Amino acid sequence: MPKTLKSLLKFICFLGIGLLLIWLVTKDLTTKEQEDIKNAFRHANYWLVIPAMALGVASHWLRAVRWRLLMKPLGHQPHTLNTFFAVMVGYLANLAIPRLGEVTRCGILARYEKIPADKLVGTMIAERAVDLLCLMLLMVMTVLLQIDIVGTFFADRIWHPIQLKLAGAGTAQWILVIAILLAGLLLLVLLLRRFARTKAAIAIRTLAKGVLEGILSIGKMKQKGWFLFHTAAIWLLYFSQIYIGFYCLQETAGLGIKAGMSVLAFGSIGMIVTQGGIGAYQILVQQTLVLYGIHATIGYAFGWIIWLAQTLLVVLLGFISLIALPLYNKSTPTTSAAEH
Numbered sequence: 616m617p618k619t620l621k622s623l624l625k626f627i628c629f630l631g632i633g634l635l636l637i638w639l640v641t642k643d644l645t646t647k648e649q650e651d652i653k654n655a656f657r658h659a660n661y662w663l664v665i666p667a668m669a670l671g672v673a674s675h676w677l678r679a680v681r682w683r684l685l686m687k688p689l690g691h692q693p694h695t696l697n698t699f700f701a702v703m704v705g706y707l708a709n710l711a712i713p714r715l716g717e718v719t720r721c722g723i724l725a726r727y728e729k730i731p732a733d734k735l736v737g738t739m740i741a742e743r744a745v746d747l748l749c750l751m752l753l754m755v756m757t758v759l760l761q762i763d764i765v766g767t768f769f770a771d772r773i774w775h776p777i778q779l780k781l782a783g784a785g786t787a788q789w790i791l792v793i794a795i796l797l798a799g800l801l802l803l804v805l806l807l808r809r810f811a812r813t814k815a816a817i818a819i820r821t822l823a824k825g826v827l828e829g830i831l832s833i834g835k836m837k838q839k840g841w842f843l844f845h846t847a848a849i850w851l852l853y854f855s856q857i858y859i860g861f862y863c864l865q866e867t868a869g870l871g872i873k874a875g876m877s878v879l880a881f882g883s884i885g886m887i888v889t890q891g892g893i894g895a896y897q898i899l900v901q902q903t904l905v906l907y908g909i910h911a912t913i914g915y916a917f918g919w920i921i922w923l924a925q926t927l928l929v930v931l932l933g934f935i936s937l938i939a940l941p942l943y944n945k946s947t948p949t950t951s952a953a954e955h
Contacts, residue, residue: 655916659863664924667856671928674852678702681845685738686730688835693728696943700936701727707933710891710926717743727944749850750883757880761873764906854879860921866913867904874907882918896922 679699686693705720717739725732758765836842858875861867881903885896900918905911 652912652916655864655866655913656920658865659916659920661863663859663863664920667859667921668924668928670852670856670859671925672932674849674856675699675702675706675932677845677849677852681842681849682738682742684836684838684842684845685741686735687838689730689734689738691728691730691734693724693730694943697727697940698724700940700943703929703932703936704940706929707937710929710933723940727940745846749846750880753850753876753883754880757873757876761877764873765877850879856925857882857921860917860924863920864913864917866909867917870904870907870909874904877903877906878921882921891926892922 676699679695679702682702683693683695683698701720701723704723705716707716708719709716718736721732721735721739724730725735854875857878858872861870861875878900881899882892882896885899886892888895897915897918900921901911901914904914904917909917
């Protein structure tokens with residue numbers, strides 16, 4: 616299957632899932648509920664979206680700075696602006712095709728800063744692993760601090776469905792999956808040994824070595840404290856966007872820190888599940904806010920307001936970065952080994 620066609624099918628599939636979720640939520644809304652959602656949008660304080668988006672810009676900038684810290688042990692220190700541009704173009708690409716952004720941002724930085732792409736992929740994997748760990752810690756903290764409110768929601772909507780899926784796979788299916796994985800790994804090893812001196816095998820080994828080196832860069836950092844600081848700051852900024860967003864609607868203005876933690880934790884899952892979070896994010900935010908006494912229609916409207924603000928920011932900064940990259944690098948020498 617051609618790569619372009621495969622990418623197009625992925626885009627249609629994930630976008631379709633998101634649109635299906637939106638339809639499932641809205642198809643049975645009564646006239647009054649539809650009017651409630653419209654009223655929420657009409658009376659929202661959109662001026663507060665501006666500081667929330669400013670915090671979003673800061674979080675993206677810190678992500679670029681943090682990614683740059685992972686490259687330092689590898690002997691590379693790209694321009695911070697180039698790193699930021701690459702991150703934003705990557706986010707923009709993710710709106711089109713899931714996970715395309717990770718490859719895109721590595722490719723852009725490799726092009727403009729002359730850093731080996733395989734090492735960049737490794738640092739990206741390490742960075743994503745840290746963020747996944749942060750999300751898991753946030754989820755655990757959210758559930759433990761609000762076991763009476765969030766515990767049941769987490770068990771019914773997330774944990775139990777996962778258990779059912781795992782239980783649905785019988786012993787024979789698990790054995791088959793493990794056997795296929797082991798057979799694939801064994802076949803790969805045998806092929807690499809059999810064709811060890813071919814250009815393809817050498818290229819694969821070189822790529823694997825570069826990726827591994829990038830992943831291990833997190834352990835070689837001399838500035839681990841700064842890395843942890845930036846990581847904490849990024850997630851604090853994410854939370855701050857949600858918290859400020861509460862004041863956009865009169866009905867959510869009274870919500871506190873714990874509600875913000877819940878929206879951030881469960882909403883983040885929605886951003887992973889579908890194309891850019893469309894559909895899933897709004898539903899999870901809606902269901903989360905219902906736990907705090909917010910009417911479902913208001914929760915749904917709030918989910919849309921936050922999602923639109925975040926998505927608009929990514930689109931705006933993504934296209935600006937696409938335009939700025941060649942202009943900035945035309946006038947700025949790219950010396951990845953120099954401090955900037």
